[in-house]
Amino acid sequence: xxxxxxxxxxxxxxxxxGAKTIELRLxxxxxxxxxxxxxxxxxxxxxxxxxxxxxxxxxHRFSSFEELYDALSLxxxxxxxxxxxxxxxxxxxxxxxxxxxxxxxVVGIELEVIK
Numbered sequence: 001x002x003x004x005x006x007x008x009x010x011x012x013x014x015x016x017x018g019a020k021t022i023e024l025r026l027x028x029x030x031x032x033x034x035x036x037x038x039x040x041x042x043x044x045x046x047x048x049x050x051x052x053x054x055x056x057x058x059x060h061r062f063s064s065f066e067e068l069y070d071a072l073s074l075x076x077x078x079x080x081x082x083x084x085x086x087x088x089x090x091x092x093x094x095x096x097x098x099x100x101x102x103x104x105x106v107v108g109i110e111l112e113v114i115k
Contacts, residue, residue, distance in 0.1 A: 001033070001034075001035065001038045001039070002038070002039045002040075002041060003030075003033070003034055003038060003039070003040045003041070004040070004041050004043065005023075005025075005040055005041075005042055005043070006042070006043050006044075006045050007023075007042045007043070007044060007045060008045050008046075009044055009045065009046045011023070011078050012042060012044045012045070012050070012052070014078050015042060015052060015054065015111070015113065016052050016113065018113060019078075019080075020076065020077065020078040021076045021110060021111060021112065022060070022072060022073075022076045022077045022078075022108045022109065022110050022111070023040075023042075023108070023109045023111065024065070024068065024077055024078075024092060024106065024107075024108055024109075025106070025107055025109060026095075026096045026100055026101065026104050026105075026106055026107075027061060027104045027105040027106055027107040028100075028104045031107050031109070034056060034059065034107075034109065035056065035059075036056050036057065036058060036059060037055070037056060038055075038056045039053055039054065039055055039056070039114065040053075040054045040055075040056060040109070040111060041053050041054075042054065052113060053113070053114045054111040054112060054113050054114060055111060055112050055114055056109055056110070056111050057110045057111055057112055058110035059107055059108075059109060059110070060072055060107065060108035060109075060110065061105055061106070061107050062105060062106050062107075062108075063101070063102075063105050063106070064089070064098075064101045064102075064105075064106060065089040065092040065093075065096070065101060065106050066089040067106075068089070068106055068108055069087065069088070069089040072108050074087045076110075077108065092106075
């Protein structure tokens with residue numbers, strides 16, 4: 001199955017370069033349909049013609065981003081060696097409220113770019 005998701009330019013570029021291999025999302029109805037082996041086509045929000053095709057390698061499910069941040073490599077999630085020491089699960093509250101996290105849980109979608 002092929003899924004479509006949009007990304008801001010910075011995380012999009014990190015996935016494209018291979019620096020980011022885990023995409024963090026709310027485990028809502030849309031993400032619950034994603035399975036290992038599926039493909040995700042990411043579209044750059046600043047250029048709808050700029051797309052990356054990826055394959056899902058693993059799904060890391062947690063009840064909150066706080067749990068996810070304690071369990072996964074934050075460098076694989078898009079932080080750099082320069083900013084990882086300031087990384088906080090609260091960074092994700094810009095996108096997903098605590099209520100949404102409580103309702104759905106969260107997922108780290110581990111992927112590889114399909115060349």
